[in-house]
Amino acid sequence: MILSGSVSQAVANTLGDILDEPVLPLSYRRFPDGELIVEVDRSASLPVGATIDDGGFTLDDRAVIVCSTPTPRAHLELLQLQDLATSAGAERIETVIPYLGYARQEVAHEPGQPASARAIARAIGANTDHVVTVDPHEPVVAEYFPAECTITSAISPLADALSVQSDAPVFIAPDEGARSLAIELRAAYGAGEVDHFVKERLSGETVEITPSEIDVTDREVILVDDIIATGSTMADSARLLLDRGATTVRVACVHPLLVTSGYTRLRRNGVAEIVATDTLERTVSQVSAAGPIASALSS
Ligand code: R5P
Secondary structure (H helix, E strand, C coil): CEEECCCCHHHHHHHHHHHCCCECCEEEEECCCCCEEEEECCCCCCCCCEEEECCEEEECCCEEEECCCCCHHHHHHHHHHHHHHHHCCCCCEEEEECCCCCCCCCCCCCCCCCCHHHHHHHHHHCCCCEEEEECCCCHHHHHHCCCEEEEECCCCCHHHHCCCCCCCCEEEECCHHHHHHHHHHHHHHCCCEEEECEEEECCCCCEEEECCCCCCCCCEEEEEEEEECCCHHHHHHHHHHHHCCCCEEEEEEEEECCCCCHHHHHHHCCEEEEECECCCCCCCCCECCHHHHHHHCCC
16 A cells, blocks of 8 residues: 655656555645644545544555655655554555655764754654665665665666767766766666766855866767756756857756756756656656666565
């Protein structure tokens, strides 16, 4: 039985199709003070394996909770769903976090800060048998969960969605940390060269990109990263590449946060195409991460 957070409906339903497991009908609302109520939708007919009556709610088999955590609300929904599955007697609880928020705070970056990813992982890992997450910003976060954690990658499926014409494109990561993603995408595409730039973050919305020496004149370029947040990293990199003679610049990422005016920033800086996965549901989320997630779950 799949239990989906409100922000992960698409990937949860695709996962259900792949696993041939039903998605539990749930509703999500708030009390007047803002507290969240997640509950089984009693107006819907429940799938086989789920029962609700005045005696309570029961789940017969395993529960697969699917909930990205881009917001505090989503974090809370995830904890609520885990509690729901536990109290319903699910025989095993697997928690899928397609996009794991706070993974960029995997350590205290400055003295006096918490390792926020560790705090989040301890809370989520306390009430589950297995965690699956997709391309977390820092893989070390897997070690913070008190339960077993499997990391999977949704980079390869992005290759099929790119409308690249060239048989020798250039896959560029905006910083060294994303180079492995560029290598993986190039391997899935089957041709091309890989390189990376150097990035210094100046603030939440501004970065300084130092390009490499690679010659991109008259070449198609695909910029590859795990997350697009404000779009600064990709927009600045795209502008540099077009100024250096690239014919087109496309961007590929797993997690399209696209906060503030991120989408517009990319388009205004000449990005021809944006491809991303449904770990976060945005207009650019045309590739599903459900396949890699299904493979990472216990069989
Ligand atoms: C951080 O290094 C990540 O890999 C991304 O590069 C970053 O989150 C992108 O942020 P923005 O889109 O705001 O530049």
